Amino acid sequence: MTVTPLTTNQDLDPQRLREAFGIFPSGVVAVAAEVEGRLVGLAASSFTSVSLDPPLVQFSVANTSKTWPDLRRADHLGITILADHHGAVCRQLAGDVDHRFDGLDVSATADGAVTLDDGLARFDTSVYREVEAGDHTIVLLRLHAVAHPAAGEVPGLPLVFHRSGFGSLSRPA
Numbered sequence: 686m687t688v689t690p691l692t693t694n695q696d697l698d699p700q701r702l703r704e705a706f707g708i709f710p711s712g713v714v715a716v717a718a719e720v721e722g723r724l725v726g727l728a729a730s731s732f733t734s735v736s737l738d739p740p741l742v743q744f745s746v747a748n749t750s751k752t753w754p755d756l757r758r759a760d761h762l763g764i765t766i767l768a769d770h771h772g773a774v775c776r777q778l779a780g781d782v783d784h785r786f787d788g789l790d791v792s793a794t795a796d797g798a799v800t801l802d803d804g805l806a807r808f809d810t811s812v813y814r815e816v817e818a819g820d821h822t823i824v825l826l827r828l829h830a831v832a833h834p835a836a837g838e839v840p841g842l843p844l845v846f847h848r849s850g851f852g853s854l855s856r857p858a
């Protein structure tokens with residue numbers, strides 16, 4: 686393997702950066718809510734857990750997002766951790782806004798948090814803080830409720846996003 690020296694002042698070409706960022710694998714979530722009777726949401730691979738006390742998670746949203754200005758108005762937001770069979774669902778949730786929820790079984794809380802019924806884990810959240818971060822905004826979310834398989838139940842495997850494609854983890858023997 687050729688070792689490229691890490692030199693400073695190198696041109697951080699966005700395309701090369703995107704490829705480098707894509708080497709880091711991540712899970713994918715659906716962020717969704719009911720806003721004025723309409724289902725609004727998007728897929729996000731930037732999700733991560735942040736804090737237990739207070740319970741916080743975060744994701745980052747592109748400042749070009751047309752959906753976020755609507756989504757952020759919801760009282761509560763649902764987060765669903767997608768399973769490895771959700772590759773097409775994930776693409777749908779990132780695609781045409783008028784068809785993002787077509788054929789999906791979803792549930793909404795009274796506060797408007799929307800989650801996918803067959804997600805691996807589901808969170809009821811609300812916006813805690815938004816932090817400007819370059820061409821994205823880091824959205825910190827406070828957790829209000831969580832649903833996931835009970836101890837002893839075999840959980841499904843998560844959808845893994847890696848180098849612009851979807852994969853899965855192999856179940857430990």
Ligand SMILES: Cc1cc2nc3c(=O)[nH]c(=O)nc-3n(C[C@H](O)[C@H](O)[C@H](O)COP(=O)(O)O)c2cc1C
Pocket residue numbers: 713727728729730731732744745746747749750751752753775776778779780782846
């Ligand atoms: C696997 C995957 C991961 C994504 N992760 C993010 C993300 O973390 N943040 C983000 O702003 N958009 C992400 N997107 C894009 C959004 O789902 C959506 O397509 C984008 O926000 C444009 O739609 P909008 O203008 O309706 O927001 C991702 C898309 C895919 C397919």
